[in-house]
Amino acid sequence: MNKVLLVFALLSVLILVAAKKPKDKPEWAKKDIRDYSDADMERLLDQWEEDEDPLDDDELPEHLRPMPKIDMTKIDAADPESLLQMTKKGRTLMTFVNVAGKPTREKTEEVTKLWQTSLWNNHIQAERYLVDDHRAIFLFKDGSQAWTAKEYMVDQELCESVTIENKVYDGKHVKKTHKSDEL
Structure with missing residues (x-):
């Protein structure tokens, strides 16, 4: 009985390991790193950044930051400089x-x-x-x-x-x- 359970447990583990086998790599990923083109490097960078958290607004480059919120009630029509x-x-x-x-x-x-x-x-x-x-x-x-x-x-x-x-x-x-x- 113990042998049957042991064999069953080993088979279950083997099935789980086989199921978790990583997918085959795409063709560009099988190449030697020295043979990567610019497009391959770009895909690698995209893959690297896939799971990163987005940056906070104050960490973004200035051109990507949202415009400041302007309270229109505080605007003085006589002072356009404000x-x-x-x-x-x-x-x-x-x-x-x-x-x-x-x-x-x-x-x-x-x-x-x-x-x-x-x-x-x-x-x-x-x-x-x-x-x-x-x-x-x-x-x-x-x-x-x-x-x-x-x-x-x-x-x-x-x-x-x-x-x-x-x-x-x-x-x-x-x-x-x-x-x-x-x-």
Whole structure:
């Protein structure tokens, strides 16, 4: 009786093992890895990522993140910049800043570095890149901070202008130079 049960148990195990045998591999998977084409590598990557959990919104690349939710009840119709500021929340934004006068590259570096430090001290993170002897780009990872930074920079004595989203804001200590603002 024990022998019959033992044989029956072994047969059951063999049947289960045979049933769990993995499916045959596709032709492309049987090749040597050195012979894989780009299409084979793409299929391998897709297979690898098949069971991965999707990324959180904040981990996605910026162009794949959902747009920020805008509360239309908080929008002031008299202030279109506030709407623009809300839409740039969490998005990268470049701001161009011109230094007044005819400064040297070193003077522009010194002045814009001081402005950047002041912004960082106010918890506004901006990367700074010189693009000309009198011009710099401030890159904001959170674009909504650009308007707060603009308010600070246009108050500075050596700020000629700040450009955000193709709108030029003149420095308060410099005469207007842009005809589009005079119309």
